[in-house]
Amino acid sequence: MDVQPARTMRNLPDTLSSLMGFNKHLTPSWIESVSHIIDGLSPTKPQMKVMVEKDENISDDNTESEAKVQKIQDELVSLNAQLKQITLQRREALNNYLDLKGNIRVFCRIRPFHHEESYSSRNLFTLDESNVFLKVAETKRKQYKFDKVFDQFSTQGDVFSEVEPVIKSALDGYNVCIFAYGQTGSGKTYTMEGKPTNLGVIPRGIQTLFNQASECNNRFLFTFSMLEIYMGNIRDLLAPRSKTNGIKNVPSLSIKSDPDGGIEIEDLVAVTVNSFQEVKRLYEMGTRLRSTASTMANSTSSRSHCLIRISLTSLNATERRKATSKLWMIDLGGSERLVKTKATGKRLKEGKAINLSLSALGDVIDALQTKKPHVPYRNSKLTQVLRDSLGCESKTLMLVHISPDEGDLCETICTLGFATRVRSIRLESEEPPEMKARKETLLIDLGQKVNDLEHECEDIRRKIKNLEESMEHLTGPQPTIYSNFDMSHLSSEELKTDVSSNVRNSKNRREASSRLPRFMKPTASSQHRIGLNNRTPIINRLKPPVPPRRRPSSVYAESVMVPVNAAPWQSECSSECSMSLTSDMNWTPSIRDGTECSQDASEYEIKQVIFSEHEKSSHDQVTCYTDYPLAESRDIQIKIEEKGIVDIDNWLHQQIVEKTSTFRSKMVLDIPGVTEAEIHVSSIPSPTTMACTKEDSQVKDEVMGLTLQSSTDYVEDIKQSKTDNQFTAKELCTPPFKEFSSNNEVKGHKNEHPVYHGRPRRSLQEELENCTLEKPNMDSKSHRSHDDKHKTGKFTKFFQALQTAWIGALLALGTVSIGLEHGFFQSLTL
Ligand SMILES: Nc1ncnc2c1ncn2[C@@H]1O[C@H](COP(=O)(O)OP(=O)(O)OP(=O)(O)O)[C@@H](O)[C@H]1O
Structure with a gap:
């Protein structure tokens, strides 16, 4: 930092002299040319002016469009x-x-x-x-x-x-x-x-509703x-x-009524539907299970x-x-x-x-x-x-x-x-x-x-739509008055209701509803139950639900999901009194290929269930659902009910996940590059495997001919085992955990359990030491070194004892033969 000014100062005389020289060039013509250059650059000035003007225009435009937007909003209101x-x-x-x-x-x-x-x-x-005039006799007609x-x-x-x-x-x-x-x-x-x-x-009615x-x-x-x-x-x-x-x-469902006179069917599946197509698919599924039969009056009665x-x-x-x-x-x-x-x-x-x-x-x-x-x-x-x-x-x-x-x-x-x-x-x-x-x-x-008012409503809706479009044009995409609706409206005056008061498992429901499309969030039943007169502060909605008096899965039909693109229940056709009828309505071409009637096998013909390829695939997709045992399917149902309303696709997805997890619990996952044998070998035996009961081991022992009663027998058995199974006596003394630490050893063991059980390690060791069994050829290095040490210790002790005895003998001899010559003592010591 200090270096630079010092250098500048040193260069100052040179700079001054150069400036003095430059002064010579400051002629009027030079000044004129420079002025021209500056004039050439002058467009910046007018440009700035334009910009200012533009800004003014923009602000004018903004005010104008804001006014327009405001006007549209007012009109919309x-x-x-x-x-x-x-x-x-x-x-x-x-x-x-x-x-x-x-x-x-x-x-x-x-x-x-x-x-x-x-x-x-x-x-x-x-x-x-x-009027209907029915001819009841040749000359008589009855009016209805x-x-x-x-x-x-x-x-x-x-x-x-x-x-x-x-x-x-x-x-x-x-x-x-x-x-x-x-x-x-x-x-x-x-x-x-x-x-x-x-x-x-x-179908027409449903279409109209939507x-x-x-x-x-x-x-x-x-x-x-x-x-x-x-x-x-x-x-x-x-x-x-x-x-x-x-x-x-x-199961036959039962009917419940509430104090307000509302009727609900216990455990009835109620599926949230967003479109005609969804209803159609559900209807097809339901129709297949309908009880029909061929009678004298109607083949599909x-x-x-x-x-x-x-x-x-x-x-x-x-x-x-x-x-x-x-x-x-x-x-x-x-x-x-x-x-x-x-x-x-x-x-x-x-x-x-x-x-x-x-x-x-x-x-x-x-x-x-x-x-x-x-x-x-x-x-x-x-x-x-x-x-x-x-x-x-x-x-x-x-x-x-x-x-x-x-x-x-x-x-x-x-x-x-x-x-x-x-x-x-x-x-x-x-x-x-x-x-x-x-x-x-x-x-x-x-x-x-009614007609006039309906037309009027239509006109107003059209106007609203047009206004919204112009609004969108002015301000970009805007949420429409329709899409503005949200469950947040629950906080508005008309829906300040205590959801918690009667709703069972409201927590689940809130969670489920949060995943729903805006207009689907509250349950039909909860709306029914809560009653809109029952106004309470919003905060109350977060209270834990009051436990219902009736059992949780009941009282009111809950809106739950079933896989709408599933049609897994054709299996019913084979049941004795299952009766399925193809929907004649056939809202889609695929339904035509659906089930035909099946009926009590003893009394009615059972028609073949034929599916189009298209349908087959959808069946395959969800077959697991059909194949669930009763308990499992009930579990699913309970789970569904606990969830409250869920979206159809979510529900279906949930079913698929359920299926996958079920299979996972049953399947042994394939680990790449590892064989099944290796998996077994490398795994540590489970406590259950290890904790074999005495009785079990005894039984096994008997089966294997290895009843460990006398030491002699036992040694013989071990000998036999060794020849049969290629394991050593020392190995038998090692704890089970060590057994499994060596893969090779474990692979060779077929009857390790009988040998371990009911025999203390120490006594076993003693028996082995006394036995005439050949010294084990230990593979394990640690075992070998341990044995070597053991052997060395014995020899040392032996020599020490011999030495002590020898010294003692010498002292005794020395004391007794005190009169012996010095050369005698010397020779003994050496
Ligand atoms: N208005 C109609 N136009 C054309 N066909 C009709 C009409 N009404 C009934 N049918 C035909 O008559 C037959 C019997 O009708 P459908 O099965 O609807 O009777 P149903 O009253 O429902 O009988 P069930 O009580 O036994 O179920 C069908 O083949 C149906 O197509």
């Missing part, structure tokens, strides 16, 4: 408020419309003729929009009134257009039940499932369950089953009631009536006259069970329609399950199916009688005509209002 308001109005109008139409409505659908059906049947009916009649030429779309408003009301928070009722073979399954080219109510949910500004959690009621037992059609766990062993439940939970919909609503879509078992079907044995019992529960359903609906003080829900499992969805606050739709065939006239009369009963025509006929007319007008008005 107002549009959202408007949308909410109109949605409420629409819901109210729709509800009034449905109320006016009747919360329990009955439609009639007539199946087209089959080829084999007689032509004479063709004028059995005459129909109009809401319905809310809507669908003739033979009606399409699936026609039927669905009438059903749709009811399904939509499930999104508004109402419980909905849609039944397909009718005699065997009258087209119930066709209406509910449909055909691949003609989808029925179930479409509506995606359009509205609420977020929904959908869970899907599928069960059947077979001979009075509730069976989960989505519960995992293994080969060993045949349908006979499938449903022998049970098949119930599909979709639970809809909305987390932020204040305008909804309830947080969680249920949509039931039920394909009832075919009603049949047992006299006609000539059913015997099991089929007879099934028929009876179906008829009984249908009768109980009729009683319940009749009691509801006529507003009887007592509604006999308890008379059948079917009505018990549907208790909270069949009542004044729910919407019920009965799709009654009749056969056009004259041969089925009696059944048709029975069916129409049932329909009349549940529709409560008696009440309607009591209405004065003016009232009826007013009602009609009101219905038309309300219908129009």
